[in-house]
Amino acid sequence: MxxxxxxxxxxxxxxxxxxxxxxxxxxxxxxxxxxxxxxxxxxxxxxxxxxxxxxxxxxxxxxxxxxxxxxxxxxxxxxxxxxxxxxxxxxxxxxxxxxxxxxxxxxxxxxxxxxxxxxxxxxxxxxxxxxxxxxxxxxxxxxxxxxxxxxxxxxxIKDRKERALDSSPPRGLDDRFTITNYKVVMPEDAMALNTLFAGKLMRLLDESTALVGTRYARGPVVTASVDTTDFYSPVMVGETLIIYSTLTNIGKSSMEVIAKVVKRDEITGEEKHTTTSYFTLVHVGPTGRSEPIPEFKVTEDWQKEIIAESEKRRNERLEMLSSFKSNAEKFRQLMQKI
CATH class of the missing domain: 3.10.129.10 (Hotdog Thioesterase)
Incomplete structure (x- = not known):
């Protein structure tokens, strides 16, 4: 057009x-x-x-x-x-x-x-x-x-159609730090055209990943970052959300938690992958400053593989962070001029 x-x-x-x-x-x-x-x-x-x-x-x-x-x-x-x-x-x-x-x-x-x-x-x-x-x-x-x-x-997103078909739960480091939430999408969760509002979904993901982080850290956590998130299929009112959240890496005071969302049509039984995102959470003390978390002991080879993949993502985040700050300040100065 x-x-x-x-x-x-x-x-x-x-x-x-x-x-x-x-x-x-x-x-x-x-x-x-x-x-x-x-x-x-x-x-x-x-x-x-x-x-x-x-x-x-x-x-x-x-x-x-x-x-x-x-x-x-x-x-x-x-x-x-x-x-x-x-x-x-x-x-x-x-x-x-x-x-x-x-x-x-x-x-x-x-x-x-x-x-x-x-x-x-x-x-x-x-x-x-x-x-x-x-x-x-x-x-x-x-x-x-x-x-x-x-x-x-x-x-x-070249393979987004294939990703939408993957409704399998993600694997975490320890089942003790895995949470699965179910929620029926109601009218109050929706926006135009009876589709789930993405802001509502991100709020649910933040809550579920924070629960995992709090359970492991044994104390309050805050969200430090959210990785790039793509949405593969809209969720309609009446469908069920299945939110899998599980621990994928542990640092000195921070944790990586994956959140994977699957939507289910309870009438047909059809399931589709909606989105997957990685949250970085930091354990904080009474003053709001970061505090150490318990060390995680790796005992299995598959756990090493999960951590190795997570370390790649962590390194990418660290590379992005410095440029992110300078870019944000650049936009901040621009917005102040207009």
Missing amino acids: PCKRKLSPFETKLTTLFQVMPMHANPLGMLFGGVIEDWMIQVSNMEATRIAKRPTLLAGMDSIFFISPVLVGENANITAWVDYIGNTSIDVSLLVEAENPILNEKRLTTLAHMTYVAVGKDLRPVMLDACIEAKTKEEEEIYQDALKRRKNRENR
Whole structure:
């Protein structure tokens, strides 16, 4: 479809504030990771839908690192903008800052990139009539960064149809630190077209992985990062969610926990893989600082294989983290100028 609406990234900017209340936070007064993920998806979904002028579904999101917490009494300041529009997809970026309303100060919390697909009533992708056209040097840089992320995502999801068929539970290091949750998707969990809202799902995943981390650490944990997450099939109202969460690596104070989601149609018995994500959780003490966790003793070769794969992911995260921080600060400076 030819482009009828030319938009620049800065023209699409949308800022939303959420006040952090005690019900949103852990006992240390820090905003739950699942809540901020939910809010980020709410804002990005609003942004994608108003640009698409039709319903949109979250197709994937890049790795998220939480740099600093948002505390009770502060505001989560979430700024979203569109940096790429494809034939049927919209890429939305988000900058999240912790805002102290009393001191009038802000600090960086995270940066996120999410991809949405515009759909019709049958949930099939529909063509968009808008496109992104950079008007400044800064916007062109944003656009080029989005093109790189888009290429990476295309390579990453080439086998998404095959992945959707894999409904087998993931294997963890120890069955004692494995949790399986079941939930029927109700109308209050859904958004447009009776599909499960992705923010609700991420909140459930954060809760289930935190349970695994807390069980192992024997103390409170916070979400430090969420790896790149792709969604293979939408979940409808009335279907059952099966959430597998299990421990896949243990560091000095941090743990990696995998969360795999399978949807089930209880009438036909059909199961499909919805998504899989890896959460990094950190054990914290009363002051909010990281504290050591018990050492895990490896006794089996298959456990060594699980840890070896996890170490590869950990190394990739460490490589990404420094560039993530500098990139987030760059976007933060840009948003302050407009």
